[in-house]
Amino acid sequence: MYVANRWNDYELLDTGGGEKLERWGSYVLRRPDPQIIWPLTAETANWKQAEGHYRRSSSGGGNWDFRQNLPERWTISYDNKLRFHIKPTGFKHTGLFPEQAANWDWMMDKISNAGRPIKVLNLFAYTGGATVACAHAGASVVHVDASKGVVQWAKENLELSGLADRHVRFITDDVFKFVQREQRRGNKYDAIIMDPPSYGRGPNGETWKLEDDLYPFIETCMTILSDNPLFLLVNSYTTGISSTVLKNILTLAMHKRYGGHITAGEIGLPITASELTLPCGILGRWEA
Template sequence: MFQPDQYELIDFGDGEKLERFGPHVVRRQSPSVERYSTDKRRWQCDFQFARQPQPKWSPEQPADDAWSISHGRKRFQLKQSPSGQVGVFPEQADNWDWIDSHRTAIAGMKAINLFAYTGGTTMQLADCGVDVTHVDAAKPVVGWARQNAEASDLAAKNIRWIVDDAVTYLRRESKRKNKYQILVADPPSFGRGPKGAVWKIQRDLPEMFELLRSVTDDLEMLIVSCHTPQVTARDLRQLTVNNFSINQRSGETLGLKLKSAKKKVLDNGECFRWSAH
């Protein structure tokens, strides 16, 4: 988890979240919290993001005015992005802590991290001595991840930065017979590769798992998470069991949850994770 001085979910509900990222309190419209209710009369913030009538930050912050927060050794440079994100998904911190708890077992192994965004999991793996192939379709986001790794003093570690469609890259790696022992994927519901290839989770997840199997010889660790209501952690476990020789009951299905200062729990997605040790 993040230390509370680095990140805090203050409150959420009625379509908005109030969060503190280091020194700045951010209020954002978010469809994922429409089903919760809250009292917003005392909400105060430094920056606000509205989706309607059009995506807009206020006040707007100059792009070179990024600020940063840390989780362990990892440093995240944060800024206002047009989608309303600031550069980190704090609900993934539980997975970073879990990876850290396997540090000794995974050192020296090879990992592929798909849909890798600004590099939280990539940096965590690199910090544990893993060689990481970081794959994301968005070139600016891969550049951002690189900057985070540099700011965390992890850039000299063995990280390969790949701008590509996740499935296209996996097909290529499968043909080249490259192998990984650690598999990580955090696919969105919908996305586009840099050359226009379309990712649709409900159509493409089975092929992604088959390709993951083909690039693995000796599976050591797998973490697959998603944020699509139609795909549950149990579905992710079943796809893993179908493709890898692991026990039906092994591994862990979990919700990616964040607890607010008022102890309200926000569900931010589903995850299945498995480790050989």
């Protein structure tokens, strides 16, 4: 498992009873997590005094209960270099997936040691954790997401990190159509990052289902890789898909053409109270 264990401003304090207790900077949030099927040992004061508690609704969705001293949003940093706005959203998320720090470290190392300029394409890029990390390491980045709001959030994260002068293009667009246009334009990238959803629907009724469409999408992305690619990273939070599936896909799609090295596995966070690890998703990495 790839564990994001170098955080100072984030901490997974405790888990149990279908919920996790997290410290985001100075504030503690309590949120549901479907992976946590073990019981809560004790509902301590930390649990009861969390500044924010997201409660599931029996009819679907849910809502936050906030204590008065929780700001609308605040800032945390990773490794005193990357900075992000945190804001509890209506879908229980905060705008950041802290387990992805394990990938940020890997990408920054690959880019910093490449010995050449690296051009990165970040697809389904959300609020730009990977974008900020790659820009910090010196890469030029094209950041693509279909949501105007999260693209603006990503721009703010780049500025918070003191990287506004870096070569980063933010694009609000359908990811699949963008890749097809880049293919027609002949644009190439040295590294591609993607975090595709389980299901999706485009503006004209196009449908996406990860199980059916991931492999052909990766094959399409291969057409816009440079002749000397550095890496390709696939993240997934789709239940029922194992990391071995990602490894098999990358082996079939990438290894035959480029050689290189493929790794895959779970990605997770250490739990302070129990010294266990919470699995949070899976990844597949191809690297030259």
